């Protein structure tokens with residue numbers, strides 16, 4: 001009888017530790033994320049969710065351990081170049097161009113991705129179809145968040161890194177967010193969410209970040225601050 005090796009996880013956190021300002025955020029984390037998987041980072045304000053997410057995007061190195069994509073360290077320059085093309089990052093800075101129409105704000109990203117035809121259906125799904133031709137400056141905060149989610153759909157990259165995706169969304173918006181996450185996972189996509197608000201994601205792995213408190217400033221910190 002031949003024993004088959006289990007499939008390599010798409011993403012592997014191998015004994016990963018993460019620090020910020022010389023303080024530990026998480027240490028020795030091990031997690032395997034396969035296609036269709038989801039990881040939720042929970043924690044209070046300032047606990048380091050964004051920092052951890054940035055590390056998973058390969059923007060910074062873990063203080064120990066490694067993050068592997070298809071078995072390769074994402075911080076290796078050749079690997080990072082390919083890995084970042086898999087990622088769709090949703091941040092609190094929405095990069096909405098206010099003078100452009102709502103549709104242009106989505107289509108621009110879709111065209112850069114070499115795709116077409118996804119923007120209008122994505123806006124309609126997010127409840128912004130009627131506003132497609134309006135200037136983006138007309139949008140409320142929740143509508144801007146919906147626009148960001150429409151971009152995710154239009155670009156259609158496999159790994160979503162979502163930083164506080166539910167902020168500013170109403171109940172219907174939250175349901176839509178949960179729906180598009182579930183649909184993305186059904187297609188084999190991976191979703192990693194940093195949030196301090198409850199969000200329903202079936203069979204997700206959870207990492208809870210302990211609260212952090214500012215340590216006393218050292219002389220080095222003081223010299224580092226521009227306002228000193």
Ligand SMILES: Nc1ncnc2c1ncn2[C@@H]1O[C@H](COP(=O)(O)OP(=O)(O)OP(=O)(O)O)[C@@H](O)[C@H]1O
Pocket residue numbers: 020021043044045046047048049050051052196212
């Ligand atoms: N640009 C920066 N320079 C120095 N320290 C920073 C910077 N950005 C964040 N920090 C510090 O790093 C720690 C973690 O911040 P981070 O933004 O990762 O937390 P978070 O959990 O995402 O918070 P929130 O829920 O408020 O978005 C905080 O203590 C914060 O003060």
